[in-house]
Amino acid sequence: MSQRFLETDADRRTLIRFLEAQPLPLTVTLSKGGKRTLKQNGLQMKWMGEVAAQLGDQTAEEIRGFCKLTIGVPIMRAESPSFREQYDAIIRPLPYEHKLAMMMEPFDFKVTRLMNTKQFTTYLDGVHRYWSSKGIALTDPGDLLKGLGETK
DSSP, X not given: OOOOOOOSXXXXXXXXXXXXXXXSSOOOOOOOOOBOBHHHHHHHHHHHHHHHHHHXXXXXXXXXXXXXXXXXXXXXXXXXHHHHHHHHHHTTTSOHHHHHHHHSTTTOOOSGGGOBHHHHHHHHHHHHHHHHHTTOOOOOOTTTTTOOOSBO
C-alpha cells in the first residue's frame, strides 16, 4: 500500500506519471485532506507527557499506545478499508495486552501517522474528551486543533 500527500500541481503530475507506469489491474483510493500538522503533533506529545505526569504510574509512550488503540484505531477502522483489513488481520485477534504493546515502540503499528488533518483533529478531540473526563488537566489547545499551518 502506497500513500502520498499531494500539496502542489507538481505532486499531482508526479502521481499521474507514477500511475501511468503501474501494470493493470490497479485499485486506487483517494481521500481529501492533507497531512496532520506539526502543531497537532506537538500538541499530542505535550498531552501525552501531561497525562503521564499527572497519573504518575505510566510513561508518555504507554499513554500514547493506549490512545492510539482506544481512540485512533476506531477512527481509522471506520474511515480506511485498507487500515481495517490490516488491523483486523494482524492486531485484532491478539489479547488486549499484546494489542497495546503493538501500538508502542518498538513495534509502533501505524495509526495516527496515517491520519490526515481532519482525522487527527477528531483523534485529538477524543484524547482531550477522554482524559478531561478522568480529571486530567490538559493544555488548552487554542486554535491548534483548527490550525492547518505547517505540515509534517
